[in-house]
Amino acid sequence: MGEAVMFPNYHEFNGTKPRDMNDSWFEEVIDDNLKWSFALNSVLHRGISEYQEIVLLDTKRFGKALVIDGKMQSAESDEFIYHECLIHPSLLCHPNPKTLFIMGGGEGSSAREALKHKSIEKVTMCDIDEEVVAFCRQHLTANKEAFRNKLLELVINDAKIELEERKDKFDIIVGDLADPVEGGPCYQLYTKSFYQDILKPRLNPHGIFVTQAGPAGVFTHQEVFSSIYNTIKQVFKYVVAYTTHVPSFADEWGWVMASDSPFFIEEETMDKKIREMINGELLYLDGASFYSLTVLNKMVSSSLKNETHVYTEHNARFIHGQGVGKKDTI
Structure with a gap:
């Protein structure tokens, strides 16, 4: 941010x-x-x-x-809002999710939420930064059980390289990445070529991709959110954007979910799946609240409808700030 x-x-x-x-x-x-x-x-x-x-x-x-x-x-106080919104909608919309690949997610919270689903047989978490992962394993006590779970495969690698080299496919792929900043490690994972040539071929039939998509408030949604949404629309047949307020982010936050198979389910069906398919209780999401998140205000929905920018390696958008790579060049 x-x-x-x-x-x-x-x-x-x-x-x-x-x-x-x-x-x-x-x-x-x-x-x-x-x-x-x-x-x-x-x-x-x-x-x-x-x-x-x-x-x-x-x-x-x-x-x-x-x-x-x-x-x-x-x-600590509100990360459940972000992570429930990132993880559960795609798993609840999929007919029978068994395998999930997380790009980034080094703190372990996304894996923690995914492992609540009874159908999950394997969660692969791929983060480029071993120091971040080690650091979070040591300090973030809420995720210690997730890191010890036998269904979790932890990989230290560039997610782009990992997906290129893997032969297996996944029911769900999640982008729990840092926001694209100039000099940061992950802006190429928001590009059309990555989505089209590397990520999409690693999805199973009926597979769903979901990514965090940055600030989505009235004054911030055109930084990267609208561009990420429009870029994903170039690659997938069915795309939905949704947003909610995250207090510690001081803004609305956005996510984009996409598939080549329709993934609409009714509120009552989502609530039924939450009761039957998830161990424990969700603190933030239920069927009604999820669908309310997909109803965007007029300004944001108009921007998404009219956005023409497609995110590429040579025509990227960044939010305000600089990553370590950029700082090293100054």
Whole structure:
């Protein structure tokens, strides 16, 4: 969502507290004239891997929060909203999902949600950054069981390369990727050529692809959301976009789900499948709420209808901010 991580009067990143906790804040630069700040208890970890900057914060409002390349990725208090919206609609719309491939998802929350489904036989999680995965396994206690689950296959690799080289196919492919920022590790995984030539051939018949698609608010949906939606429409026959507010992101967030098979099911059927197919209880989604998420306001729906930009390697759109790769060139 933003650009820089700033810690006024805070120069240690080993989890110790500053002298005056009232002066300890995380500041995310969302745009040139907009910032979003969190009061902190402490900074639990900060480091730079080969691919991205990683920070784990203990915030006063949202609990533990994972920040990558200066952008809020996940907060303890409300990450269930993002991850339930990302994972469950595709699994509930598929007639019998058994195999699922997650691009990214290193924190383990997407795998945790997918493994709640009784029909799932294997979840493959492929993240490029081993340091992020190790870091999340150590610090994010909510996902420890998911990482230990025997149905989870953890792969450290570029998801593009992994899908190119694999022979197996999947019922569901999930894009739990960082937002496309200039110099970031994953913007090529939002392109038409990737969707068409690499991802789609790895789906089984009736397979469904779903991806997070960035900020989707009135003032932010044209950054990447509308372009990602339009790009996916060039590749798949049936495409649906949906959005909801995620408090720690300070914005509406968007997802796009796509298939070459129709995936409409009624609210009552979705509720029935939630009761029968999922272990445990969902906190956010049910049949009625999911369909409400697909009803976009007039401004956003008009933008999606009229969008002409197609995401390519040479004509990419980025949200505000910079990844480690870009910073290294400055």
